[in-house]
Amino acid sequence: MDMWRGIPREEIPWFPTIDDSKCTGCGECLSICRNGVLGFDESSRTAQVTNPYNCVVECSTCARLCPTEAISFPDQAAFSEFIKQKLATGEKP
Ligand code: SF4
Numbered sequence: 001m002d003m004w005r006g007i008p009r010e011e012i013p014w015f016p017t018i019d020d021s022k023c024t025g026c027g028e029c030l031s032i033c034r035n036g037v038l039g040f041d042e043s044s045r046t047a048q049v050t051n052p053y054n055c056v057v058e059c060s061t062c063a064r065l066c067p068t069e070a071i072s073f074p075d076q077a078a079f080s081e082f083i084k085q086k087l088a089t090g091e092k093p
């Protein structure tokens with residue numbers, strides 16, 4: 001199982017969410033991400049999150065590059081607090 005700072009990656013809710021209604025299918029996010037997180041749905045012609053836990057924790061490059069702001073991530077402050085709590089509860093290796 002993949003771990004991040006001693007926490008199982010699948011317990012960390014950091015991955016993109018794509019708003020289909022804003023996605024134009026330009027493919028910019030698919031070009032930039034080398035981690036296999038995103039895929040392209042031919043029928044809707046939109047990008048999709050296919051492997052969320054492949055996303056690099058705290059990366060948000062694709063969201064910054066999306067021309068229509070279709071990609072969002074968790075609130076950074078709330079996420080930092082979540083990680084702090086998680087580490088404090090002793091879920092370390
Ligand atoms: S960069 Fe944005 S608009 Fe372009 S395919 Fe990705 S999510 Fe859709």
Ligand code: SF4
Nearest residue numbers: 033037055056059062
């Ligand atoms: S945030 Fe980074 S690792 Fe995650 S999907 Fe976007 S470009 Fe890929």
